[in-house]
Amino acid sequence: MYISQAYKGLHDGWRYVLGVLVSFFIGSQIIGALPLFGAIAYKSVKDGKAPNITDLNSIFTMFExxxxxxxxxxxxxxGLVLLLIWNKVIHKGTLTWLTTxxxxxxxxxxxxxFGLWGLITVVLTVVGYKMNPSGYVWNFDAQKFAILAIIAIVLVPIQTSFEEYLFRGYLMQGIGLASKNKWLPLVITSVVFGLMHIANPEVEKIGYIIMVYYIGTGFFLGILTLMDEGLExxxxxxxxxxxxxxxLVTANWTAFQTNSILKDMSEPAAGIDVLIPVFVVFPILLFIFAKKYKWTNWNEKLFGKIEEPNSLEISDIGVE
Known part of the structure; x- marks a missing residue:
């Protein structure tokens, strides 16, 4: 039912192709990156030294x-603003249809x-700190952390929402309508979502095995979306x-290097730490969500076919 929501609006294939081009490539990768490029250029001229553009870590450390x-x-x-505008103007869709x-x-x-995973993340961080306190340093600075909190609370949910609306929303629906099934959009969006993180500093530090985590996270979020019939x-x-x-925690080799409470000084290791979230934690979370929201008919929701409804059925899609 979630993918079929797209039938309510205009759903020609070209609209989705141009939608990705406008929101992601032109919006986030070009227009949205102009302030970063401008800041790098200004800093380079001021310091008389250009950064190594192939080394993201050197760019991240140019500024506070x-x-x-x-x-x-x-x-x-x-990217998010352009995607939502494109959905409304070009697809004649609504935010609700794209969400649930x-x-x-x-x-x-x-x-x-948010509360469940936030609590688990806090507990795991505290346990990790207690088990290996020498692997962390206290990084807390009240003034800098207060500014970080404001920035993060406002912008981080926007960042994650853009990724969800683009991959698990817009692309999931667009590919689903084109393929007439549910498994192909799940696979494509999950793999592409993982590959989009290949330039992250973590990949260079840990190795390509961390792609198992990124792609596995894409599958986890995609399964959540299909089983729960929405992005929520x-x-x-x-x-x-x-x-x-x-x-909570930052490190010199992560994409987010922040004025967090703790700084992880340990050397990251490729192996079981990458695999446990994908093959242990995520299945447990799926079990919890399945029990709470009484998910059934897994085979149909993950591998079923998508058939275009007639004009009378379209108006009823999504109505409880």
Missing amino acids: PNITLVLILFPFLV SRSKIDWKRIFFA LALGFHAANNLITAL
């Missing part, structure tokens, strides 16, 4: 962390997923994952 965070999150704001098959967005689902759980989980991490 709070400034860097704004610069790297701003493109997602531009329910008659209205279920904010309780968003906050439940994925929106809440993704926002909690990035926001709580940005506030």
Whole structure:
């Protein structure tokens, strides 16, 4: 039902192709990146030294962390705004149709997923710190953290929402309508979502095995979306994952280098730490969500066919 929501609006294939081009490539990657490019150019001229553009870490450390965070999150704001405008103007769609098959967005689902994963993240961080305190340094600076909190609370959910609306929303629906099934959009959006993180500093530091985590996270969020017939759980989980991490702990080799409470000084290791979230934690979370929201008919929701409804059925899609 969630993918079929797209039938309510204009859903020609060219609209989706241009939508991705406008929102992602032109919006976030070009227009949204102009402040970052401008800041890098200004800093380079001022210091008389150009950064190594192939080394993201050298770019991230050019500025104070709070400034860097704004610069790297701003493109997602531009992308999200353009995507939602494109959906409304070109597809004649609504935010609700792009978000959920329910008659209205279920904010309780968003906050439940956010609270559950946020709590788990805090607990795991505290346990990790208690087990290996020498692996962390106290990084807390009240003034800088207060500014970080404001920036992160405003912009991080925008960043994660853009990724969810683009991958699990817009592309999931567009590819689903084109393929007439549910498994292909799940696979494509999950793999592409993972590959979009290949330039992250974590990949260079840990190795390509971390792509298992990124792609696995894409599959987890895609399964959440298809089984729950909406983006709400994925929106809440993704926002909690990035926001709580940005506030709690940072490291010199992560994409988010912030004025967080703790700084991880340990050397990251490729292996079981990458696999446990995908093959242990995520299945447990799916079990919790399935029990709470009484998910059934997994085979149909994940692998079923999508058939175009007739004109009378279209008006009933998503109505509870």
